[in-house]
Each structure stands twice: as structure tokens, then as C-alpha cells.
Amino acid sequence: MLLPITKYGNPILRKKGARIERITPEIKQLVEDMFETMHAAAGIGRAAQQVGQALQLTVLDVRAVKDRPSTLELDGKPADVKAFMPLVLINTEIKPFGNPVSGPEGCLSFPEIYSDITRPELVDVTATNLKGERFSFRAGGLLGRAVQHEVDHLNGILFIDRMTTNAKADLKPELEALQAATRAALKKS
Ligand code: ZN
Numbered sequence: 001m002l003l004p005i006t007k008y009g010n011p012i013l014r015k016k017g018a019r020i021e022r023i024t025p026e027i028k029q030l031v032e033d034m035f036e037t038m039h040a041a042a043g044i045g046r047a048a049q050q051v052g053q054a055l056q057l058t059v060l061d062v063r064a065v066k067d068r069p070s071t072l073e074l075d076g077k078p079a080d081v082k083a084f085m086p087l088v089l090i091n092t093e094i095k096p097f098g099n100p101v102s103g104p105e106g107c108l109s110f111p112e113i114y115s116d117i118t119r120p121e122l123v124d125v126t127a128t129n130l131k132g133e134r135f136s137f138r139a140g141g142l143l144g145r146a147v148q149h150e151v152d153h154l155n156g157i158l159f160i161d162r163m164t165t166n167a168k169a170d171l172k173p174e175l176e177a178l179q180a181a182t183r184a185a186l187k188k189s
Contacts, residue, residue: 058153074137
């Protein structure tokens, strides 16, 4: 089922996600719907907050992007990114590290808005999968950036919070218009 994407201005995007204690059939259905919604929008990541649920749950799939490489290490060895996709991350803990690198980012909750964002180039990730097992990996490149972007969502942090002051000032009219439109739509529903 396609789920509506929550847009900037919806207060749920600022909510920290609750921990998921049990992988219920409802959680499995939500994951399926999140993938369907993400693929329909040609996105590479989606946090539960973006479909209206404040939970520690995110899904990722970087396979559709050909021009921005990702790196993956499992148990200290390089691993195949494609074979590792799609990814479901529950109750995720991350440790970003390495040199700060700048790269373009967008967000399905901010249609048509893009900016360069600086983040550490690598991230160590530990999360629970849909079977309820904890697993760990190290990601870099596009995947490393996407994981950090999505985990920010789980904590109520948005990519506009990480833009430079100048970039955010340049986008102010678009951001205010989006926020106003979202709030107006919420009032109506
Ligand atoms: Zn986003």
C-alpha cells in the first residue's frame, strides 16, 4: 500500500522515534509499505516519521543510483553493496567517523529542495533486522550518507538543520512556503 509522505511542517518529523520492542505483523506490513512508497518516489531511504509513525525504523536501498558509489564492510572486509540491499534498520545505533565530506542531498519530505550537506565519510552501524537479529556493518559513500540522513530523521533531525547558514537563507522562501502549505493541508484534514 502506498503511504502518503509527510512533508516539512508536519510536527511528526520533529518527533524522536520510539524503540521497537517486538517485530509484529504490523511492523512487517509497515516495512513493506515503506519500501513500496520509497520505490514509487525513486527515493533511496525512508524513515518511519516520513510515513507518519514516530518509530526507530528506517528502510534503505541504494541500488537505483548508478553515479554515486557506496562502500560496505562486513567484519572488516569489503562486501557487495547490491547483495546487502534492501536494508531494514530497527533500533539503529550509529558511530559516524572519518573526514567530513560535502555532498548533495535531497529529502522526500522536502520536494524539489536540494543542498550540499557535510557529514563524516564513514559510519559504523548496528541495528536489528526483521528477524529480530542484531547485525553490524560499516558504510561509506552514498550508503554512509543515506544511513546518517535517515538516522537523523529517527531523532527528529532534518537535513535543513545541517545546511550551512547561507544555504538555508537562500532556501528560506521555499521552506516557508512548504511549511505553510503542509500546515494548511493538516488543518483541513
Ligand atoms: Zn529525508
